[in-house]
Amino acid sequence: MYRYDEFDREFVNARVAQFRDQVERRLSGELTEEQFRPLRLMNGVYLQLHAYMLRIAVPYGTLSPRQLRMLAHIARKYDKGYGHFTTRQNIQFNWPALADIPDILADLASVEMHALQTSGNCIRNVTADHFAGAAADEVADPRPYAEILRQWSSVHPEFSYLPRKFKIAVTGAARDRAAIQTHDIGLHLKKNADGELGFAVYVGGGQGRTPIVAKKIRDFLPEADLLSYTTAIMRVYNLYGRRDNKYKARIKILVHETGTEEFARQVEAEWAELSDTALKLPEADIRAIETYFTPPDLPARPEGDDAVRQARLDSRSFSEWLDQNVVTHRHPDYAAVTISLKGIGETPGDASAAQMEAVADIAEAYAFDELRVSHEQNLILPHVARADLRAVYDALVGIGLATANSNLITDIIACPGLDYCALANARSIPVAQAISRRFADLERQRDIGELKLKISGCINACGHHHVGHIGILGVEKKGAELYQVTLGGSGDENTSIGEIVGRGFGPDEITDAIETVVDTYLGLRLGRDEKFLDAYRRVGAAPFKEALYGAESKAA
Amino acid sequence: MKVLTGNRLIDGEAIWYSPVGWIETLAGADVAADKAAEERLEAIGRQAFADNFALDIELIDVQIVDGEIVPLRLRERIRAAGPTTRTDLGKQAAHAARAG
Numbered sequence: 001m002y003r004y005d006e007f008d009r010e011f012v013n014a015r016v017a018q019f020r021d022q023v024e025r026r027l028s029g030e031l032t033e034e035q036f037r038p039l040r041l042m043n044g045v046y047l048q049l050h051a052y053m054l055r056i057a058v059p060y061g062t063l064s065p066r067q068l069r070m071l072a073h074i075a076r077k078y079d080k081g082y083g084h085f086t087t088r089q090n091i092q093f094n095w096p097a098l099a100d101i102p103d104i105l106a107d108l109a110s111v112e113m114h115a116l117q118t119s120g121n122c123i124r125n126v127t128a129d130h131f132a133g134a135a136a137d138e139v140a141d142p143r144p145y146a147e148i149l150r151q152w153s154s155v156h157p158e159f160s161y162l163p164r165k166f167k168i169a170v171t172g173a174a175r176d177r178a179a180i181q182t183h184d185i186g187l188h189l190k191k192n193a194d195g196e197l198g199f200a201v202y203v204g205g206g207q208g209r210t211p212i213v214a215k216k217i218r219d220f221l222p223e224a225d226l227l228s229y230t231t232a233i234m235r236v237y238n239l240y241g242r243r244d245n246k247y248k249a250r251i252k253i254l255v256h257e258t259g260t261e262e263f264a265r266q267v268e269a270e271w272a273e274l275s276d277t278a279l280k281l282p283e284a285d286i287r288a289i290e291t292y293f294t295p296p297d298l299p300a301r302p303e304g305d306d307a308v309r310q311a312r313l314d315s316r317s318f319s320e321w322l323d324q325n326v327v328t329h330r331h332p333d334y335a336a337v338t339i340s341l342k343g344i345g346e347t348p349g350d351a352s353a354a355q356m357e358a359v360a361d362i363a364e365a366y367a368f369d370e371l372r373v374s375h376e377q378n379l380i381l382p383h384v385a386r387a388d389l390r391a392v393y394d395a396l397v398g399i400g401l402a403t404a405n406s407n408l409i410t411d412i413i414a415c416p417g418l419d420y421c422a423l424a425n426a427r428s429i430p431v432a433q434a435i436s437r438r439f440a441d442l443e444r445q446r447d448i449g450e451l452k453l454k455i456s457g458c459i460n461a462c463g464h465h466h467v468g469h470i471g472i473l474g475v476e477k478k479g480a481e482l483y484q485v486t487l488g489g490s491g492d493e494n495t496s497i498g499e500i501v502g503r504g505f506g507p508d509e510i511t512d513a514i515e516t517v518v519d520t521y522l523g524l525r526l527g528r529d530e531k532f533l534d535a536y537r538r539v540g541a542a543p544f545k546e547a548l549y550g551a552e553s554k555a556a
Numbered sequence: 557m558k559v560l561t562g563n564r565l566i567d568g569e570a571i572w573y574s575p576v577g578w579i580e581t582l583a584g585a586d587v588a589a590d591k592a593a594e595e596r597l598e599a600i601g602r603q604a605f606a607d608n609f610a611l612d613i614e615l616i617d618v619q620i621v622d623g624e625i626v627p628l629r630l631r632e633r634i635r636a637a638g639p640t641t642r643t644d645l646g647k648q649a650a651h652a653a654r655a656g
Contacts (some may be wrong), residue, residue, distance in 0.1 A: 027608070033608075418631060
């Protein structure tokens with residue numbers, strides 16, 4: 001993984017010292033809240049319902065065991081013993097004192113981590129496929145490019161006061177596991193006919209109150225042009241993006257209002273001035289960054305097949321976990337493992353300090369010191385020898401993290417919602433927990449098959465409800481929580497925005513409503529091979545409306 | 557009826573204004589029953605903000621139920637208690653510990 005050089009170290013340490021000074025000046029009254037707020041936000045510090053919240057960047061979701069142990073240490077020493085992994089592959093702590101945050105940032109810097117640009121109207125943590133470097137279907141590892149973007153965008157003076165926040169995601173496979181079409185810029189790393197690396201460039205995707213699928217403005221951008229072209233996009237946005245209305249300030253609105261063709265023309269015109277400048281990436285620099293992401297040397301472990309076969313015979317639960325949470329690796333003797341942070345009835349994305357430490361131990365013992373955070377709020381061991389899968393499974397059972405539900409209905413994305421978040425209108429976590437308990441039976445979940453259920457507690461859509469096969473949006477109506485259901489969303493290479501199915505449901509009704517949707521699907525699917533999303537795309541909303549609202553839906 | 561609430565600058569702790577000053581529980585908060593009392597609390601809030609003691613200060617609607625102050629909005633009830641999914645955390649944790 002990427003290691004800080006002397007410049008990075010000095011840069012991050014300088015930012016820690018700067019923020020320490022800013023906090024001291026705020027606490028002494030030298031800085032007003034108005035002056036301090038943008039400074040704390042740029043360091044990931046929010047004020048939530050109960051306390052401050054600190055959001056720490058996990059660049060492109062890649063973590064080392066040493067870093068995960070430090071996060072556990074922070075959870076214990078400064079927080080309340082747990083952390084929450086987010087849909088931007090970051091981690092949040094919900095209870096830090098402002099006065100402690102400079103020390104937390106210093107601890108983070110000691111393991112090459114920071115909280116820069118996890119908030120504010122700047123370029124946020126660049127996300128990437130959580131199976132990067134391991135996936136069998138990958139053209140190339142997207143993370144070197146994400147790292148180049150991170151270095152370029154960190155405290156970039158021109159792009160630190162954008163009209164609104166800006167999110168970039170990179171995938172290196174045709175199968176999009178990074179939801180690039182829901183980002184301000186989505187980059188699909190691929191090869192052209194000559195075998196050269198470059199990107200299909202998507203712009204103007206996003207969720208929030210105006211969900212829009214990104215538009216492709218370039219089918220192939222040579223890798224050397226990554227920064228010049230991205231700069232051209234940013235300049236057009238910075239110049240013309242709306243600053244008069246924060247709800248219309250994202251680039252998706254600009255692209256929509258300008259028109260994709262005209263927007264692309266503006267970008268190309270800007271790029272014409274930039275493409276042969278110092279922003280052109282030298283081949284040697286790209287390859288140098290790439291070496292940081294050289295996959296570990298994976299020795300042949302051909303005994304894996306026999307070991308897995310035997311372990312399957314020994315343990316049904318291992319076999320179920322293997323089927324659900326283990327995916328093919330580019331090396332036939334290896335596999336990538338999803339560690340579900342979605343235990344039945346648990347808070348999606350939460351991990352205790354003890355769990356973090358135990359996962360760090362497992363990564364050291366069996367996974368070549370590599371860990372990932374997925375945007376679906378799980379942890380990933382990208383390289384595990386198949387021969388070691390049973391040992392990994394047993395270790396995960398020991399810490400309560402062996403739930404075999406990856407991509408099933410209980411693998412729910414949920415934002416913190418009104419239990420923590422100052423912006424939320426309704427709770428998300430209890431809804432996720434109730435649905436998880438209702439569908440706890442694994443046999444039933446497997447019969448239902450792949451089903452991505454995503455819950456947001458407000459229209460900002462941190463829980464990605466717009467792209468859930470089933471999405472749930474919590475709103476406040478007449479002082480009470482109400483949950484709107486959307487169907488047919490998807491955040492992959494065939495991205496679609498879910499459609500609102502009808503009137504909302506109260507907290508006591510929503511689990512039943514979801515069960516009705518699922519039962520309706522089971523009743524109409526053509527067979528087990530027809531997934532929920534495929535069935536929805538075939539039949540549309542009508543049968544689901546009928547099941548949920550009966551005569552009421554016909555009247556409407 | 558309204559009470560004055562905010563978050564303490566130094567640690568973000570949710571706090572309410574009471575006759576003895578700012579306290580960490582909703583119970584015991586100073587309840588304003590008329591416009592004049594609300595204005596008095598608002599002035600106290602402005603001063604707390606100006607003194608860099610607290611932020612996100614606002615008057616919230618409450619009612620008295622069985623002698624206890626209960627906010628009208630769920631958001632404020634959760635602020636006063638803690639996450640509904642983690643009763644071991646937030647203000648409610650101290651209640652639970654005392655009850656236990």
